[in-house]
Amino acid sequence: MSYAIGVDLGGTNLRIAAVEERGTLLEKVTLGTQVQRGREYVVGQMTDAIRHVTTKYQDHGKLIGIGIGVPGFIDMDTGTVRESPNLPGWSNYPVHKDIESRLGTKVILENDANAAAMGEKWLGAGRDTDDMVMYTLGTGVGGGIIMAGRLWHGMNGMAGELGHHTVLPDGHICGCGNHGCLEQYASATAVVRMAREAVANGLSDALANASRNDVEFSSKVIYQLAIQGDKAAQEIFNTVGHSIGIAVANMVNALNFPMYVIGGGVASAWDAFHNPMMEEVRKRSFIYRVTAPEAVAAGQKRTIVTRALLGGDAGLFGAARLPMVVNGESSAPAAQSKADTPVAGTR
């Protein structure tokens, strides 16, 4: 059976997967990304690993192509990375063409959050819908919008920058220059920052101990304290939930999509932020209220706000999916069939 290669190029790990067109994983390889050794080294790591996999599966079926998810803006016209803070030296470098010429196969570049949305749409939470918004809560907050079964790129390939949605106009300053971006309240980085603020304000001995003793004072540790009952840690995840809720409600009101998916590492703390998130969504979107699962009869069109299903593999599977859907044609049988959202100007 034909298969594709997906690459998830992060600041920490470089992961490569061979995935059949029906979605079955053949093999997954994880390497540390040695970003500090320079771009040339990382591209070498990547092409070596891809060659290893393609050689191994050369008798398995046709290689459809390679999809690569990278953090940062992708210029869709030229296939270059426009700006990537976590991958210094990659700006304006034609990754896509360079790797195509090295490997002799079609290569498609995509923003990592868009790739994750593609993965969840293909094999995860969104597999039965054609219209979804996905939030990836990681080091930063990324987003991807899938409309009529395809990624919506916008005019410059920059659409889906949902981490910079203003949720609190006079809120915490963001690296983008704005105040109160979602990313400042719902990323792993924000969770740790809020925990350090709580420690500085003497709000929690448990958080203070953890911040001193844990080698890595991470959002995971803070989540563990929250579920163990630490009030300050719980308050942090309340803030995470309220912030996502405001952002999601605004998208529900604008797009009236059937599905909103929350993924990325922080989504593991789902039970700690789900209630405050849904409280905001309900309060701030009457569209949600009249279309909430509990408000409509079975079989009626519902608005679902849900957790991502693929965990850290969403971007990897999504990247592998990219070469399968070039020009909108799909070779997967199940996922792309339902189209319950009218696009026409009239009915």
Place this chain on the structure above:
Amino acid sequence: MSYAIGVDLGGTNLRIAAVEERGTLLEKVTLGTQVQRGREYVVGQMTDAIRHVTTKYQDHGKLIGIGIGVPGFIDMDTGTVRESPNLPGWSNYPVHKDIESRLGTKVILENDANAAAMGEKWLGAGRDTDDMVMYTLGTGVGGGIIMAGRLWHGMNGMAGELGHHTVLPDGHICGCGNHGCLEQYASATAVVRMAREAVANGLSDALANASRNDVEFSSKVIYQLAIQGDKAAQEIFNTVGHSIGIAVANMVNALNFPMYVIGGGVASAWDAFHNPMMEEVRKRSFIYRVTAPEAVAAGQKRTIVTRALLGGDAGLFGAARLPMVVNGESSAPAAQSKADTPVAGTR
């Protein structure tokens, strides 16, 4: 030449226009909507006026159909008004079928803000773009999203509820149950409310005089005081601008569309709120910053935030447009040609 009838059914006026398919107005009729006399009376007014117009132009060309813009939610599946606070007695009434049977021609129902977006896309600010967001700042704040040349309805026909975008999480309470909706800061109603608050706080003698002496203490009067230099009135339009700016920035970040159009009565105060609006858009959207007209070379893809061009006629022309674009086919030559936004998941 073929023509269509557009109907703009508001709480105050009922307007009917006959418009040729190239966009030329044949005739426009304005009647007071006698809502208090009941639905049957208003439908009678409407069908009488339409019959008068169609009889007059029966030798002019083929009647393509009738489009009706109404305030409130439209159930796209059944063609009924789902809820309309300004038109009591219209809920769940099959307007579309009733009028079709009375007049014997195709009738298409649409939310009034969507119809306005359609009008601006056809003949106004958005005529050279296929993707735009429109805000209608009137008694309330409505919105319409045009994507790939067509209205985006969402799964229940409720998309584009941009007046209920949260711009200030703990802000003024809204009729929808939320706090801090755009509508609470950028509608004509909100302008008057903020002016009354300023009067109550003793902030402006001029506003106090106007509120006592003018039969109608309207957003227009408050705008006049603002341009005459009244600080409190200016501050109100600063708030209008900051609020729209936050909302627009969020949409730019999500959709990366080329155009955002501000229409409705309050848009007449453009010079009083334009600067604070653009200040927010610039601050809160780096997508805007890198694609602003002043940031890109001539001919490059730009993000335009602009005023609507058709004034109060946007909804009327848009309604007439509806029957012309059923099933997405268009008979207009000029407007629907440019498609510079890639929709494909890959390039």
